[in-house]
Amino acid sequence: MIRLLFFAKFLKSFFVENYGNPVNILLVEDNPADVELTRQAFKECRGNVSIDVAYNAIDALHYLRSGTNPLPMLILLDLNLPGWDGKNLLREIKSDSSLRKIPIIILTTSNSGRDVAESYSLQANCYIVKPLDVDVFFETVKRIEQFWLNTALLPIET
Secondary structure (H helix, E strand, C coil): CHHHHHHHHHHHHHHHHHHCCCEEEEEECCCHHHHHHHHHHHHHHCCCEEEEEECCHHHHHHHHHCCCCCCCCEEEECCCCCCCCHHHHHHHHHCCCCCCCCCEEEEECCCCHHHHHHHHHCCCCEEEECCCCHHHHHHHHHHHHHHHHHHCCCCCCC
């Protein structure tokens, strides 16, 4: 089992070293201050991250379906978006066979049990309540980075 874990870690580092592409994340967030804070937090954790931003669900869907943008390895999704909310976007992504494999982390201020349950029912991969304290937010992003970008193997499109 330990050899398997080392092999998985080797494969991940092999792809990063040999393909050198940054990890591409799509952040769906309407608050510019939260966008900047998220970028800074990832920059502090890992320099090899490219964060593209969609400020609403419709723009996110256009980004994902454009065919000109690289598909992200991970989506960070706020539920509280103007117009079409994050749950509608989550439903749409998970119903699209070309997009459903992309892990989606809900990163929102809502701690409503109903939102949590509905998000998981719609196949969110993780639900995190966005911390209000900046230091705690940076620590949360560090943990997201450690698990989703260092420990978990994500689907890689070739």
